[in-house]
Amino acid sequence: MxxxxxxxxxxxxxxxxxxxxxxxxxxxxxxxxxxxxxxxxxxxxxxxxxxxxxxxxxxxxxxxxxxxxxxxxxxxxxxGSPLALADEDYAAKSxxxxxxxxxxxxxxxxxxxxxxxxxxxxxxxxxxxxxxxxxxxxxxxxxxxxxxxxxxxxxxxVWPVVPQSLRRKQFLFEAGDHIRAATTARHGVVVVGGGAVGIEMAAELKLVQPQLKVTLVHSRDKLLSSEPLPDEVKDKSLELLLEAGVGVRMSTRLDKTEEVVDEQGKKAVRVWFTDGESILADQVSLAVSRxxxxxxxxxxxxxxxxxxxxxxxxxxxxxxxxxxxxxxxxxxxxxxxxxxxxxxxxxxxxxxxxxxxxxxxxxxxxxxxxxxxxxxxxxxxPMIGLAVGKKAVSYWPATGVSAGEDVSQAFFGxxxxxxxxxxxxxxxxxxxx
Ligand SMILES: Cc1cc2nc3c(=O)[nH]c(=O)nc-3n(C[C@H](O)[C@H](O)[C@H](O)COP(=O)(O)OP(=O)(O)OC[C@H]3O[C@@H](n4cnc5c(N)ncnc54)[C@H](O)[C@@H]3O)c2cc1C
Incomplete structure (x- = not known):
């Protein structure tokens, strides 16, 4: 050329x-x-x-x-939405x-x-x-x-996959409110949906607020189940997510949520899954693709x-x-x-x-x-670069699956x-x- x-x-x-x-x-x-x-x-x-x-x-x-x-x-x-909705400084930049x-x-x-x-x-x-x-x-x-x-x-x-604000000023309030609610969470946050967005949301939240209990729930036995990607990418994503400290519940769905009062007399949410189990949380984020x-x-x-x-x-x-x-x-x-x-x-x-x-x-x-x-x-x-906390997993037809901090640097800086x-x-x- x-x-x-x-x-x-x-x-x-x-x-x-x-x-x-x-x-x-x-x-x-x-x-x-x-x-x-x-x-x-x-x-x-x-x-x-x-x-x-x-x-x-x-x-x-x-x-x-x-x-x-x-x-x-x-x-x-x-x-950058998963990070913008976890970190106010980043929200201002994004x-x-x-x-x-x-x-x-x-x-x-x-x-x-x-x-x-x-x-x-x-x-x-x-x-x-x-x-x-x-x-x-x-x-x-x-x-x-x-x-x-x-x-x-x-x-x-839909929210909270992406902010719904149409002006920057309003967006900073929207992100700030969401971040403050997660910061004050005592029981943790449940993210529903183990597609690319749910994985990134859960991992970024845990990265920015390591003290927070973050649980990802996915209805299938593999993450990224609706993507036409090799199983190796899906397995690697799960491995990195667990390594990042996110709790993962596979093969179960969100059944219902109930507003409850915890043992300290404060408001919380009891999150019920279709396998009959439940956990206490403060926030439930739906990352199911619609x-x-x-x-x-x-x-x-x-x-x-x-x-x-x-x-x-x-x-x-x-x-x-x-x-x-x-x-x-x-x-x-x-x-x-x-x-x-x-x-x-x-x-x-x-x-x-x-x-x-x-x-x-x-x-x-x-x-x-x-x-x-x-x-x-x-x-x-099909190809993908997925940020999972400090690391990333990628799949490119020519090079196959790679994962690590170097992959994160190459794909996301x-x-x-x-x-x-x-x-x-x-x-x-x-x-x-
Ligand atoms: C949480 C999340 C994480 C993601 N992570 C990655 C990733 O790591 N790597 C990657 O490659 N991709 C990722 N994606 C996908 C990527 O964001 C999209 O592929 C990309 O945004 C598509 O760009 P676009 O310009 O087609 O549309 P969009 O980015 O959706 O932009 C569309 C624009 O059109 C405007 N608009 C809509 N309707 C109208 C209208 N009627 N009149 C005027 N304006 C209108 C909207 O306001 C918007 O600004 C992610 C997506 C999400 C939601």
Missing amino acids: GSIVQAPALTTQAMPFKVLVVGGSYGGLSAALNLQDLCSGLAPRCGPKPVEGAPVIETPQFNVDITIVDERDGFYHLI WVRYEDVPAVSQSQNIRVLHGSVKSVDQTSKTATYLPHGLVSSPENTSTLSYDFLVAAAGLRR SVPSTEFLGVNETGVLDEEGYVKIQSSLAFPAETPNWSDHFAIGDLVKWSGIKRCGGAMHMGFFAGNNIHQRMIEIASGKEPAFLKLDEIP DDLGFTICWNHLGLGNSQKL
């Missing part, structure tokens, strides 16, 4: 191309920033690094106006308001709207937008027109864009299904797409880069008639991946040079 440098604009469009990105997290930011790079004649920040000395490839530049709409008022490092993200706030091409996209009309290429805090009504809703749309709205996840794609704005199934579960049926170019109106100008990326592989933030950022590239290719096609050279997504095999993601997206740079 040759280097990509500033190149003369291929076209002198009178009007900039308008791009609407729904969702400003890993996927949406990646699409917006990689597209901006390409439209400025720069190498896309998440693409392959240019080889030194290789011939320069000039990419056509375009004027572009990118609007990102997000329900949150900032970039929230979602994968949510950065968009106005404090230099790559976004200092960009001439990108603006962020705090609110929700309510509907999309693929035929007229318009979307309706409701600003944050306003009740849904025709007077409060405005119309955004676009040339290209990127759907990057992820999954709707996440649904955040695709209401794309209508229900009759548009042909969504499958029966609400996932977007993308083509390998990440474009909407071929039979739908203006499909080649509509892209979907990240957790809300129907594609193979375990949902991962790395996957969302990678798809964002592909979408940015493919929109740029469409711009070239519109300007010059040149056939677009789309980047196409391959099938993604010192801050559960915040700096790795921040740097990969170049969020601290006003422009990538």
Whole structure:
């Protein structure tokens, strides 16, 4: 691959191309920033690094106006949630308001709207937008027109898997209350659900508050039972969890909880399991997955864009299904797409880069008639990096299973991946040079 440098604009469009990105997290930011790079004649920040000395490839530049709409008022490092909901200092670091993200706030091409996209009309290429805090009504809703749309709205996840706040200030209260309740717990915390989220929640809580009794309950005889991963990954996860000091109850379910008064006359919860046993706790956190794609704005199934579960049926170019109106100008990326592989933030950022590239290719096609050279997504095999306290377990098809503190360092650094993601997206740079 040759280097990509500033190149003369291929076209002198009178009007900039308008791009609407729904969702400003890993996927949406990646699409917006990689597209901006390409439209400025720069190498896309998440693409392959240019080889030194290789011939320069000039990419056509375009004027572009990118609007990102997000329900949150900032970039929230979602994968850090298990730690953010256990440690107040980390919570403050994990949510950065968009106005404090230099790559976004200092960009001439990108603006962020705090609110929700309510509907999309693929035929007229318009979307309706409701600003944050306003009740849904025709007077409060405005119309955004676009040339290209990127759907990057992820999954709707329940509390306490992820915080429900939409403003940073409110999030810090939400996390603080949750953390204080756990800190004062005398009988301990029960986490229900031994999927990736439940494992990370239990392990981070125990890591940050070692005095706390933390119990994880899982209905099957293996952790991560719904993931298509080798048993070795599941067994290693259990081993690391026990090593971290988390109590694990397998093959039993939460039956019911009862409010009781303990021997000191204080309120507690008696947690009953389906095997007839019970323990006393102060807090029960449900980490059973009930996440649904955040695709209401794309209508229900009759548009042909969504499958029966609400996932977007993308083509390998990440474009909407071929039979739908203006499909080649509509892209979907990240957790809300129907594609193979375990949902991962790395996957969302990678798809964002592909979408940015493919929109740029469409711009070239519109300007010059040149056939677009789309980047196409391959099938993604199951792979995972799971933080379990001070250690991590990973499974990659090429390298198999690895576990240890070195794996944690490689996958998550010192801050559960915040700096790795921040740097990969170049969020601290006003422009990538
Ligand atoms: C607790 C937890 C731990 C995880 N750990 C890991 C891990 O260790 N490694 C890993 O690779 N992955 C991990 N994941 C998965 C990872 O977080 C997701 O794959 C990733 O967040 C997907 O990114 P995305 O951009 O597609 O969507 P999201 O990150 O979900 O972002 C979607 C954005 O869209 C916005 N939005 C939604 N609807 C609308 C609308 N109608 N209008 C405007 N905005 C909207 C939301 O506010 C949100 O900001 C974890 C997930 C969870 C919940």
